Amino acid sequence: MLIxxxxxxxxxxxxxxxxxxxxxxxxxxxxxxxKNCNAISFKNAETASRSFLDELHMLSSRNDIDLxxxxxxxxxxxxxIKKSHHDQxxxxxxxxxKLSDTFFA
Amino acid sequence: xxxxxxxxxxLIGLLxxxxxxxxxxxxxxxxxxxxxxxxxxxxxKSLEYIKPVDKxxxxxxKYFDFPNGLTRFSPKSHRFIQIxxxxxxxxxxxxxxxxxEILKNLIEICLSNIGSPRGAVSALNLAVDEIISxxxxxxxxxxxxxxxxxxxxxxxxDMCILDRGITIAGKYKKVxxxxxxxxxxxxxxxxxxxxxxxxIRGSGLPTFTNLITQAFDGEMIIISGNAIVYANKKSGPIVxxxxxxxxxxxxxxxxPKNLESIDxxxxxxx
Numbered sequence: 001m002l003i004x005x006x007x008x009x010x011x012x013x014x015x016x017x018x019x020x021x022x023x024x025x026x027x028x029x030x031x032x033x034x035k036n037c038n039a040i041s042f043k044n045a046e047t048a049s050r051s052f053l054d055e056l057h058m059l060s061s062r063n064d065i066d067l068x069x070x071x072x073x074x075x076x077x078x079x080x081i082k083k084s085h086h087d088q089x090x091x092x093x094x095x096x097x098k099l100s101d102t103f104f105a
Numbered sequence: 106x107x108x109x110x111x112x113x114x115x116l117i118g119l120l121x122x123x124x125x126x127x128x129x130x131x132x133x134x135x136x137x138x139x140x141x142x143x144x145x146x147x148x149x150k151s152l153e154y155i156k157p158v159d160k161x162x163x164x165x166x167k168y169f170d171f172p173n174g175l176t177r178f179s180p181k182s183h184r185f186i187q188i189x190x191x192x193x194x195x196x197x198x199x200x201x202x203x204x205x206e207i208l209k210n211l212i213e214i215c216l217s218n219i220g221s222p223r224g225a226v227s228a229l230n231l232a233v234d235e236i237i238s239x240x241x242x243x244x245x246x247x248x249x250x251x252x253x254x255x256x257x258x259x260x261x262x263d264m265c266i267l268d269r270g271i272t273i274a275g276k277y278k279k280v281x282x283x284x285x286x287x288x289x290x291x292x293x294x295x296x297x298x299x300x301x302x303x304x305i306r307g308s309g310l311p312t313f314t315n316l317i318t319q320a321f322d323g324e325m326i327i328i329s330g331n332a333i334v335y336a337n338k339k340s341g342p343i344v345x346x347x348x349x350x351x352x353x354x355x356x357x358x359x360x361p362k363n364l365e366s367i368d369x370x371x372x373x374x375x
Binding site (some may be wrong): 018020021022023024027043046047048049050051052066073076078080090091092093095096097098099100101102103104105 | 113114117118174185198201202204205208209212226230233234235237238241242246268288290292295296307308311312314315333334335341342343344345346347368369372373374
């Protein structure tokens with residue numbers, strides 16, 4: 001028997017919302033589930049932030065939602081996020097911070 | 106580009122001399138790093154204040170809705186975002202749409218003023234998002250505050266985002282990672298020590314620092330409790346003490362008009 005899974009997608013650009021912050025990612029997933037969608041499309045999305053993608057990646061994995069049509073410009077960022085979750089390791093710039101005992105003001 | 110250090114020192118001086126009355130009478134020019142902390146302090150603690158004698162400065166502050174700020178976002182210009190107070194705890198649709206509008210407006214400010222270099226919008230969006238997400242996820246404050254101004258004659262963009270929440274040290278303490286002082290907590294946050302249980306978190310402040318100082322060649326200031334950090338492209342972050350305590354976290358940055366393209370991917374990884 002052939003099983004065909006039907007894709008019902010939510011287009012992010014239809015929401016007319018900026019793709020930034022974890023709260024907005026949670027809101028997107030809530031809408032996706034309410035509309036019984038099983039995919040979120042990034043078609044025509046120009047930019048998305050790390051927090052947004054990170055939260056969306058985590059919540060979409062938990063809820064079996066596919067992320068599709070990811071623009072080329074966002075792919076490097078999305079790849080780092082996927083790698084972070086896969087390796088359970090944080091990938092971020094290494095910064096050396098000095099501590100001083102003096103008063104700034 | 107003139108440095109953000111001078112107005113930051115002026116802010117600290119003002120905070121030191123503030124009890125129940127905030128005296129702004131000597132101000133002739135006020136930057137977001139000064140305007141926003143004073144607005145949130147006066148508004149959230151219901152303090153009295155003396156307006157600047159300088160009529161231009163007084164008019165500017167009024168136009169920017171000092172001290173209470175706006176709770177519903179209504180853009181007036183492509184050169185600034187007035188004082189805007191966003192909900193740091195509510196996730197209702199109205200709050201999210203308002204926040205979304207601010208960030209969209211910010212991108213327009215970036216596009217129309219700092220020369221629209223390719224990649225700048227993504228880089229700025231990434232940097233600001235890290236800070237707004239920190240306010241939402243960690244501060245436990247009721248409000249986050251934001252104010253932005255582009256200075257066409259000076260060719261730089263200033264932004265300040267703050268909360269009057271539990272500070273970085275307070276958040277670490279709450280999750281059982283007590284680093285002791287505000288200084289040590291700020292140092293650890295900048296080096297990527299997460300206050301969340303997942304190992305993969307903690308990229309926020311290092312990414313922000315790298316983007317602002319290296320990608321945009323700008324300057325950044327973070328104040329949390331009685332610790333402050335300053336960084337620019339040449340000097341890495343140095344954490345110092347300040348002689349007053351800010352109950353919460355202030356993040357401010359200054360970026361010059363920049364005509365070179367920015368590849369954000371160079372600044373977000375190790």
